Every structure is written in C-alpha cells, then in structure tokens.
Amino acid sequence: MQPHIQVKNLNVHYGRTHVLKDINLEILPQQITVIMGPSGCGKTTLLKTLNRFIELVDGTRVTGQILLDGQDIYSNDVDVTEVRKRIGLLAQRPQPLPMSIAANVAYGMQIHRMKSNRQEVRKSVQHYLEVAGLWEEVSHRLNDPATSLSTGQQQRLCLARGLAIEPEIILGDEPTSALDPISSQHIEKRLLTLKDTYTTIIVTHTLRQAKRLADQVIFMYLGEVIEAGPADAVFNHPKVERTQQYLAGLF
Amino acid sequence: MAAPALFSKPEQGRPQDGRPYKLSISLRNRLNNIAARVFWLITLIPVGLVIAITVALAVRSAPILQSHSLVELFTGTVWKPFGGQFGFLPFIAGTFWVTTIGVILAVPPCLLTAFYLSEYARPITRNIMKPLLDVLAAIPSVVYGVWGMLVIVPFVQKTFMPWMSSHFGFIPLFASNQPTGFSVISGGVILAVMIIPFIIAIIYEILKTVPQDLREASLGLGATRWETITLVIFPKILPGIIAAIVLGASRALGETMAVLMVVGNVPQIPTSIFDAAYPLPALIANNYGEMMSIPLFDAALLLAAFILLLIILTFNVIATLVLQRILGRRGK
C-alpha cells in the first residue's frame, strides 16, 4: 500500500530544545494510526508539524520533509491554507467559533468557496452533522450559538466542521480526553466508521482506546519514535523494552 | 554539637528580646479586621470625591437654573454674559464636533495597529512598538497643543483647506468660511493623535484575551489570518472595541489644553470642519476666575463643568462596565 504521508528525517527545535529527533514514518491511508507515549514526548508537536501549526509558535525550527502524496508540505510553492484544508485537526478541547451551530459547519465551506449557493451549503451542513452523529440533537436549533452545546456535542460539532471542508486526513490530539465516557464513545464510533474514507492519526493516552481504534501504532519516547508497526504486533509482541514497560503500565 | 539555631526550640517560648513568638489568634484576627476596615475606607475616598465634586457643582450651578430654564440654556445659541444670555448650545456642539472628528480619525489606525501588533507582528516588533506607543500616551497635552499650532494649524490653513475647498467646497461640511487654520478639524486631528495610543492599548489588551485555541480552530480549517481576524476575532471582541472607543471618546471630550490652543475659541455652532469652535472645557479654562463680577457668570461656568462631568461619567461608566466583563474573562 502506498503511504499517504511520509515523514523523513524530521527534526523540530523549540528555541534550543530539541523536541523531535530524526523522525521517519509512513502513514497508511484508510487506517487509524495511533500515537502513544508518555507526556512530553512530542506527540502534540508531531501532529502540529503535520498541519503546519508548528509555525504559529515563535522560535521553532523544522528540518526534514513531510511528504503528502509525495509532495513536501513545507516546500515554498505549497500554500499553507491548502495543506490545512487537506489535513483537518480535532483539538483536545472543542473550540466552537463564536457563531451559530450551522455557521460553524458552514465556515470552512464558505472560506474555501466550496458551494455555489445557500441551498447546497444547507444540505452539506445537514450531511456533515449527520456524519458526526449530531444532527438529531441539533436539527431544531441550528441557529443557536455553538457555545450553547455540551462539551461532547461541541466536539462532534468540531468533527462535523472539520469534515465539511472535505479533508483527506483527520488528526486528533487526544480528542476525547475532555469528554465524558458516552461522548468519547460517540467520537470513537465516528472515527471507526470514517476510517475507510480518511487517513486518521490519533494521539491518545488511554491504552484501551488505542486498542479499540488502532490499525497502526507509533510509540514515542523523549522525542524519538521507538517502535512503529501494525497494532497487533506492537501490542502483543513489542520488540523494544520501553514499549513493553509502557504497555505494562510501568510509566 | 549544637543544632542550627533555626530549628532549636525556643526557651520558654520566647526569643531574646522578649517578644512572643506567636500572637494570639484573637489579636491576629483583630489586626486583620482593622486592616480590612482601613483599606475599605481608603478605597471609598475616590468614590467620595466623585460624589463631592458632583454635588458641589450641582449646588454652585443652581442659581442659573433658577433664573433660566433648562431648555433655554441648552438650546440657546447666544452667549452674552453681560446681557444675561447664557446659551450653551455652541459649546456643546463644539465639544461634540471636535470629539467626533477626533474619534473618526482615530478609529481606523487604532484598529489596524492593534490587530497588526497582536496578530501579525513578530515578537521583536511588538516589543519595540508597545513601549513606544505608551511613551506617546505620556506626552503632556500642552506639547501636543504647541505642535498643533506650529504644524497642524498652518497645514490646514495653507494646504488642506484650499485643496478641499477647490475640490469639495460645494459640500457645506467642507466649506471654508474663515481664513485661519484654527478650526474643528485641527482640534480633531490633535485629539485623534492623543487618544490613538490609549485606544490601541485597550484593544490590544482585549485581543490578548482571545484564546489561541480559537485562532487555531479557524486557521486549522484553512482560513487565512485575515479571514480569522475578520470572521472570528473581530465579531468576538466587537463589544470591547466599542467600549474602547467610547473610553477614548470620553478622554477626548474632557481634553482641554491641546484643543483650546487650536480650535479658535469662537462661540458659534460649526457647520464646516474648517469653522472655529469653542468646546466646553476650553470655555471653562479660559474664563473661570475672570469677570466673576458678572451676575450668574460663575454659576454658568460651573453648569458647563457639571454638564461635562455628567457626559464623561456616563461614557466612562458604561465603557468600564463592558471592559471589565471582557477583561475579567481572561484566564478562564
């Protein structure tokens, strides 16, 4: 299978701290890749390099390549908005835009001029709310402010909003860590149904969630990728001692 | 071996100088209560001052209200203290003309600068520009006044007014009815320059309360910085921007020295930006303490002060309440 994303010799510095060290990875399409590792090992940083959020932080230096379908997303002729349109991010805490529920979903479609008329926008809003499993709960109050939703609903709204710009890749940085168990389940279920259409990369701290979701696992430690491979292999027959210790809950 | 003094047990609970190690709980509580009460009293002083000033102005301006009706005072256009005619309309109109022009001129550069510093500028630019703006805010107003007389007034008279009247002179707003550059536009320009750093500082503070996550939510969907600013950040902080402008306006309303040096001080209702005017603060500053033998003159000037105080208080209170709500959200 042709990898969707290839990371080659990626190094990231925050000022003088060397945060990501010589990362080499291949992310496969139509699979869920789960990134695990202890706190501070660089998982968020890795995700941020994938949608070029890293450049929003002052004083960072990125070297190496990230190839999306063979094209380096850091090359000069690539438009950052185009990269972010193709790679959607589900943040740790849902962050609704200060506008109505419907407008949140329509926001991306409108800035990218993806629909030619209101009718189409409205149809897509409904479609993506359905995909995110939120439609039934909000169909009667689409014009309410998005902040009036519960946290779990807001996260599904963010999912709908992200999917509405028709990305190829979904990134999730601990997307369920701020949610209650039921809402987490909702999101997990959506991610599993969506994985045939998208390339999905999820950071998580919960081993059980990782086991439920993962097709591929990347295990990171102190800024390096220690072990990467199919979920079954990494979970059941970890080759590296650190991974074994982490899976055993030793740190 | 002797233990370190810090950890040694006090003999009989008393150090050398005889002061007890511990104050009794009740004494500590009593001290606390006294301190709280003293602080409370000190905090009350400014409130008391505002009330005292307001009451004093009201009392001292009462005589004129007994002999003249409010309608007469507020709609009268003739100011002849010797003849007992006290029409405040020219002064109120002058105040609002100068302030309005100042605010209109100030708002666009304020918005652009504040958004630039907060959303686009690199940290180094920001660290240089912010203190510079604060210095600008600290320049005494008389210095602005002198600069206005030396630069703005001649510029208006020799360059801006002739150009405007030859191109737009047919519009009453831009008609040149008098030859000097001492005009509401000169006053407005000075005011704009004076309140710009102040408004920028407030808007910048408000922008800092916008969570980074919100910017990222928009940018992450492929929005540009500009789209994020116009579609997300601006609507979110609009109430704060309005409050900042109102606060700036209330500064402009009360600004005295710099304005009175460049507006011409003619008690008339301006109809063009090149007309002279006579704002309320200038009226008070120029006249109070002189010609006090004229009956009711003193009361009239204090009524002017009273009106000014009420307008500014209202502006300030509303704006401050709005801003408190916004800035108070920070950190949550």
Ligand SMILES: Nc1ncnc2c1ncn2[C@@H]1O[C@H](COP(=O)(O)OP(=O)(O)OP(=O)(O)O)[C@@H](O)[C@H]1O
């Ligand atoms: N803006 C920053 N400036 C400097 N150092 C940073 C910055 N952000 C992160 N770091 C450092 O980079 C390292 C990796 O951080 P990162 O947030 O990627 O870790 P993480 O694996 O996501 O941790 P967690 O599981 O706690 O979310 C940490 O040592 C962190 O202190």
Ligand SMILES: [Mg+2]
């Ligand atoms: Mg993280």
